[in-house]
Amino acid sequence: MSEVCIIGGGASGLMAALTALSDPRNRVTLLERQGRVGRKLLSTGNGRCNLSNRHASPAHYHGADPDFCRPALEAFPVAETLRFFHQLGLVTVEEPDGKLYPRSNTANSVLDVLRLSLEGQTDRLTLRTGDPVTSLKCRGQGFTVTLESGEVLRGMDCVILAAGGAAGSKVGGVLDGYRLAKGLGHHRTALTPALVQLKTDPTYPRSLKGVKTTARITLRRGREVLAENHGEILFTEYGVSGPAIFEISRYAIGEDVILSLDLWPEQSEADTAAWLRRRQALALRNRELTCGQAFTGALHSRLSQMAAKYAGLSPSLPLADAPEEALAALARTCKHFELPVTGTCGFDQAQVTAGGLRTDEFDPRTLQSRLVPGLYACGEVLDVDGDCGGYNLQWAWSSGYLAGLLKSGT
Numbered sequence: 001m002s003e004v005c006i007i008g009g010g011a012s013g014l015m016a017a018l019t020a021l022s023d024p025r026n027r028v029t030l031l032e033r034q035g036r037v038g039r040k041l042l043s044t045g046n047g048r049c050n051l052s053n054r055h056a057s058p059a060h061y062h063g064a065d066p067d068f069c070r071p072a073l074e075a076f077p078v079a080e081t082l083r084f085f086h087q088l089g090l091v092t093v094e095e096p097d098g099k100l101y102p103r104s105n106t107a108n109s110v111l112d113v114l115r116l117s118l119e120g121q122t123d124r125l126t127l128r129t130g131d132p133v134t135s136l137k138c139r140g141q142g143f144t145v146t147l148e149s150g151e152v153l154r155g156m157d158c159v160i161l162a163a164g165g166a167a168g169s170k171v172g173g174v175l176d177g178y179r180l181a182k183g184l185g186h187h188r189t190a191l192t193p194a195l196v197q198l199k200t201d202p203t204y205p206r207s208l209k210g211v212k213t214t215a216r217i218t219l220r221r222g223r224e225v226l227a228e229n230h231g232e233i234l235f236t237e238y239g240v241s242g243p244a245i246f247e248i249s250r251y252a253i254g255e256d257v258i259l260s261l262d263l264w265p266e267q268s269e270a271d272t273a274a275w276l277r278r279r280q281a282l283a284l285r286n287r288e289l290t291c292g293q294a295f296t297g298a299l300h301s302r303l304s305q306m307a308a309k310y311a312g313l314s315p316s317l318p319l320a321d322a323p324e325e326a327l328a329a330l331a332r333t334c335k336h337f338e339l340p341v342t343g344t345c346g347f348d349q350a351q352v353t354a355g356g357l358r359t360d361e362f363d364p365r366t367l368q369s370r371l372v373p374g375l376y377a378c379g380e381v382l383d384v385d386g387d388c389g390g391y392n393l394q395w396a397w398s399s400g401y402l403a404g405l406l407k408s409g410t
Helices: 011-021 040-047 066-075 078-087 107-119 176-182 243-251 269-283 301-310 324-335 391-404
Strands: 002-007 026-032 092-094 099-102 125-129 133-139 142-147 152-156 158-161 192-194 198-200 212-221 224-235 239-241 258-262 337-344 352-354 375-377
Touching: 002 011, 002 142, 002 152, 002 176, 011 026, 011 107, 011 158, 011 391, 040 107, 066 391, 078 092, 078 391, 099 107, 133 176, 142 158, 158 176, 176 375, 192 243, 212 243, 224 243, 239 243, 239 337, 269 324, 301 324, 324 337
Parallel strands: 002 026, 002 158, 026 125, 158 375
Antiparallel strands: 092 099, 133 142, 142 152, 192 352, 198 239, 198 337, 212 224, 212 258, 224 239, 258 337
């Protein structure tokens, strides 16, 4: 009987445990520092658990070697993920953009079927919660794991690091996995919050709190374009949020970063100015129409008011009295609404960690360490992170499965 120790009871750790248990020659000890397994899983997808995405492929992942994830995604693709969960009794639904959710619309359903599956295998499973791992050592042919309580687990044949990353510290994000791997000679890249809200100069966003709109987004430093995206954004008291912001947040690092929003991306600045001139012609017949209402019918009413202020105009100025240069300033504001970025909301609010254990120190075909035979890693602890939309959980399932096979490579 092979003794397998899995450190971390999140999505990848649970998948690794179930995969390892599928081989009757394995006995599994699953260690979770929190009081229960899968706590972070419950917060995904705003509590709905966006468990995968039909379009998962290496193109949706990031890291020093984005292609590192390919063997895992091929070993356990989306179709296998769905088959796996359907066999556990989970009913799933697919949204038009390929996002996959439990039919119940609650993350509890995903965690419940995983836990029920584990509970059916207690003859070869030991589950320990609320007792963090403080030390991991490789001695001779096995591993020794020391817990915070002082208990020492000896004679572990294999260890799977599934301890997650630094993101979501309020629901289990920690640095344990990096620290334990470092003790065995491994290294990590720099860690950055990803899929996180941006903080900006609050002057304008504060008055727009709660407003949603679709925009073309550009992050730049001087003339250098750091990232571009297009999609829904949400103005907040501290800055901006929303899926389109999450996906470029990893690039909002350092000083002098500017967020530029095109609030009417379907047309050019010249077309916007022409539209405003036509709107002004209507204002000649309705002198109550103001500069603050210039974009009524095209933008949210609060965005229209903001555009006038940003352009240096009085929102109460009758649009009929606005000179040509005022219309040009309004059009320019609509197409280039710029906000200085002051930071992100950090690891506390981040959905995932960008960076992690260096993937060149692990075999992508097995996820076994190239430095320490018998040591595996999966999930967020590795330098692999995905786009917003279910891609990170698919990486957790795929990498957890591949690590749980405990292959030794060739």
